Amino acid sequence: MKIIELHKSLTESNDRDADALRARMKAAGTLMINVMSSPGSGKTTLLSRIIGDIGKEVRIGVLEADIDASVDAERIEALGARSIQAHTDGMCHMDAGMTAAALDEMGTGDLDLVFLENVGNLICPAEFDTGAGCNVMLLSVTEGDDKPLKYPLMFSESDALIVTKTDALSFFDFDLKKCEERAKRLNPAIRIFPVSAKTGEGMAALEEWIRKRMAEWKDTKT
């Protein structure tokens, strides 16, 4: 498992860099999914489950972005998937230049699917296009159903909302229906997947959606 120290892209043209990276990944037929959430919403646990479930049929790589440490990349690598740990030099998000540099270091030519596990932060990552083919966000039931009201941008920018830790629903005041209504008010097209990576509940529907996105990514031309 490699660790790469990243620094903020010198270029100001993040959107252009993001489009260039997306076009490159499209030409290679590799779908990159940008995974965003608060710290501790269960991103690494969810990705570990997905790798266990579909990692034999789909060649998966994971780019782990954190300010420090390498615990997540180590967890992923122990599952047999390719992984790289990117350190963001104190920064609270990934931009397209940083993402491209880390992908180059990891190597993606032979992969079908790359997850970018963004820095744990419900705000800033939503402001930067990473060049991913699609964006998903996690919200754990322990965080509360009011989060779409308080952090609207990430809900607007995500293709799917994955509600995690549903096995703990009985323990917390989380109204799934209210959360869905609030998310759909911001983003009517958003797909919502309540899951428990611990019990496996809801994972099949999410994985089916990922497979479909991969097929579309390979089929359509930009």
Place this chain on the structure above:
Amino acid sequence: MKIIELHKSLTESNDRDADALRARMKAAGTLMINVMSSPGSGKTTLLSRIIGDIGKEVRIGVLEADIDASVDAERIEALGARSIQAHTDGMCHMDAGMTAAALDEMGTGDLDLVFLENVGNLICPAEFDTGAGCNVMLLSVTEGDDKPLKYPLMFSESDALIVTKTDALSFFDFDLKKCEERAKRLNPAIRIFPVSAKTGEGMAALEEWIRKRMAEWKDTKT
């Protein structure tokens, strides 16, 4: 309950603004505690509990900072404490100028204690001195004991780490001892308070610490 729309301070001298605000609050004998954490760690629930426990003897005000919504300030006001909702114009943190503007709007002259409930974000708020007399951070047991490794700055900048939702400890893989060791490695002086705002467990020790900080704030001269 008022809502104030804030914009990033024009001045670049945040540290100077912070020192000026701190001196002003010191002269008035009002302690401001900056409360930081990830979204959904239970900041508002903790403050509600503190207001219920000590709000009769201590005059408390709460500055609620969020990108959008006013659900938190409404919860606080329903408890009879003074509150103002500050909207941060999309920004992921509070700076000293924004804090001073919101405090002016709320009025703090007759208060003993002001909590600044910062934007839910485990990264950026730690980079900006708000002018508070002390900093505390929350980490809920649902977020994981690895957070000091991945988000070190906030642990370094906080006088106290409040580990919340301990009533859910049996439900989650959270090693309190490991978390404490990791936090103390970053900040040997940090005080650690495991609490459940739901059951009240651990609240007395935290409230005792707050009372002591208030007494020191009134007694000592800068």
